Amino acid sequence: MVQARFKPGDRVRVMQAYPVGHVRTPHYIRGHTGEIERLCGSFANPEELAQMRSGLPAQPLYRVRFVQREVWPDYKGSPQDVLEVEIFQHWLEAA
Amino acid sequence: MIERSHHDMGGQPGGKVERSEHDYADWERRVDAMSWLMRKHGVTVDERRRHIEQLPPEAYDRMSYYERWIVSLAQAALQRGLVTSAELARKMVEVQERGSG
Numbered sequence: 001m002v003q004a005r006f007k008p009g010d011r012v013r014v015m016q017a018y019p020v021g022h023v024r025t026p027h028y029i030r031g032h033t034g035e036i037e038r039l040c041g042s043f044a045n046p047e048e049l050a051q052m053r054s055g056l057p058a059q060p061l062y063r064v065r066f067v068q069r070e071v072w073p074d075y076k077g078s079p080q081d082v083l084e085v086e087i088f089q090h091w092l093e094a095a
Numbered sequence: 096m097i098e099r100s101h102h103d104m105g106g107q108p109g110g111k112v113e114r115s116e117h118d119y120a121d122w123e124r125r126v127d128a129m130s131w132l133m134r135k136h137g138v139t140v141d142e143r144r145r146h147i148e149q150l151p152p153e154a155y156d157r158m159s160y161y162e163r164w165i166v167s168l169a170q171a172a173l174q175r176g177l178v179t180s181a182e183l184a185r186k187m188v189e190v191q192e193r194g195s196g
Contacts, residue, residue, distance in 0.1 A: 018096055018097065018099075022142075026103060026105045026106075027098070027106075028106035029105075046139075046141040047141075049141040051142075051145070052142060052174075052175075
């Protein structure tokens with residue numbers, strides 16, 4: 001199992017990359033910065049499972065919180081509104 | 096380089112949301128059962144999603160949810176050597192003739 005590098009409250013940036021393959025990190029959130037809300041656990045990497053490999057060692061998966069207004073330039077709701085996305089550690093870097 | 100694959104639709108205009116409930120057709124239940132059986136033999140949901148994500152955009156939009164799953168199960172069975180394209184073709188013709196007969 002890969003060691004968890006982040007803890008709740010840490011600021012993280014989602015890698016802005018567009019590799020081929022089966023990727024769970026939504027396109028709309030790549031390149032954005034958010035805050036670790038929680039560590040969800042560690043799971044086999046779906047990018048590897050999709051290619052018929054084991055996906056091991058298990059990768060830490062986080063729930064990351066983003067401010068809606070920072071994600072969507074035309075967002076009309078409250079500035080307090082947030083969006084939470086579950087993202088694997090290998091897509092995150094310290095911000 | 097493809098920046099956004101067709102299936103990765105989050106944040107795109109999506110049109111009206113259909114809120115009515117509907118019952119499943121028998122063939123849809125069978126597709127679901129087949130997915131579970133293949134999972135027991137190592138075909139993960141991630142592998143099946145990869146096949147769905149590789150559908151051409153027009154096919155992805157035209158096909159229903161379970162029709163996409165059928166394509167993914169067939170692709171997985173083919174890649175893993177459970178069936179050949181020739182066997183699949185013969186069976187498809189046979190079923191089609193049975194239906195029209």
